[in-house]
Amino acid sequence: MVAHGSRAAAANQAHRELAAALDQVVAPSVVGAFMELAEPSVGDAIATAAREGATTVAVLPYFLHPGRHQELDIPRLVADAAELFPDVSIGLLEAFGSDPAVVELLAAQVSRGLPES
Amino acid sequence: MVAHGSRAAAANQAHRELAAALDQVVAPSVVGAFMELAEPSVGDAIATAAREGATTVAVLPYFLHPGRHQELDIPRLVADAAELFPDVSIGLLEAFGSDPAVVELLAAQVSRGLPES
Numbered sequence: 001m002v003a004h005g006s007r008a009a010a011a012n013q014a015h016r017e018l019a020a021a022l023d024q025v026v027a028p029s030v031v032g033a034f035m036e037l038a039e040p041s042v043g044d045a046i047a048t049a050a051r052e053g054a055t056t057v058a059v060l061p062y063f064l065h066p067g068r069h070q071e072l073d074i075p076r077l078v079a080d081a082a083e084l085f086p087d088v089s090i091g092l093l094e095a096f097g098s099d100p101a102v103v104e105l106l107a108a109q110v111s112r113g114l115p116e117s
Numbered sequence: 118m119v120a121h122g123s124r125a126a127a128a129n130q131a132h133r134e135l136a137a138a139l140d141q142v143v144a145p146s147v148v149g150a151f152m153e154l155a156e157p158s159v160g161d162a163i164a165t166a167a168r169e170g171a172t173t174v175a176v177l178p179y180f181l182h183p184g185r186h187q188e189l190d191i192p193r194l195v196a197d198a199a200e201l202f203p204d205v206s207i208g209l210l211e212a213f214g215s216d217p218a219v220v221e222l223l224a225a226q227v228s229r230g231l232p233e234s
Contacts, residue, residue, distance in 0.1 A: 001223070003181070006182065006184055008183075008184045008185060010183055010184065011182040011183055011184040014182045014183055015182055018219070018220065018223075021220050022220055022223050022224060022227070025220060025221075025224045026224050026227045028227065028231060030227070056231070058227070058230050058231050060223070060227065060230065062181060062223075064120070064179060064181060065120065065128040065131045065132055065135075066125075066127055066128055066131055067123055067125040067127065068125060091230070093226065093227075093230040094226070094230070096222075096223065096226065099222065099226060101222055101225070102135070102222070103135065103138050103139055103142060104142075105213075105216065105219070105222060106118070106135075106139050106177070106213065107139060107142045107143050108218070109177060109210065109211075109213065109216060110139070110143045110145065110147070110175070110177065110210075111143060113175050113177065113208070113210040113211070114145060114173070114175050
């Protein structure tokens with residue numbers, strides 16, 4: 001699960017913790033990785049998975065809105081890794097924020113957060 | 118609902134569309150606003166709401182991970198607006214990404230996105 005990466009260590013740590021929480025509730029191993037500014041990089045995370053015997057890696061961009069990072073930078077990182085590890089099937093999932101369920105989650109937040117009128 | 122704001126017009130437009138989708142499913146009016154780089158600013162969005170007769174405004178930061186923007190920049194924008202509109206009750210909600218339900222949403226994305234093993 002790839003976050004942008006931040007100069008703020010707390011933000012990077014929050015991403016690692018979110019990945020660990022996700023790892024607890026899904027069957028595949030989940031690792032928090034970063035597009036830039038923090039470690040592990042996407043390439044390093046995929047290399048570790050390959051070394052540990054993974055045959056399939058899915059890359060989930062933890063991004064809210066479309067843009068250069070989602071459309072160019074992350075696909076390029078994934079393509080670079082795919083070239084290095086031809087025996088691993090590496091797929092790029094849709095970005096987190098493109099899920100229509102995000103609207104439902106926001107609706108619940110708004111409902112909880114507003115005083116009753 | 119405040120996004121960071123982007124130099125990419127498509128990202129800003131996606132935020133406005135997400136706000137419009139949310140507006141359709143919750144009772145309060147929802148407006149997409151931006152911390153920087155796009156319009157309306159947080160202050161402008163609150164000013165418009167006040168002019169239209171709002172007595173309560175809740176500011177929802179559409180951010181994934183904690184950091185300077187969530188902790189300093191957006192609270193400052195909200196405090197500035199609160200000073201300008203003393204008759205409007207202006208609250209700052211928790212950031213979107215701090216919701217534990219985000220893990221469930223990610224888990225569903227991972228389950229959908231992986232080939233069956």
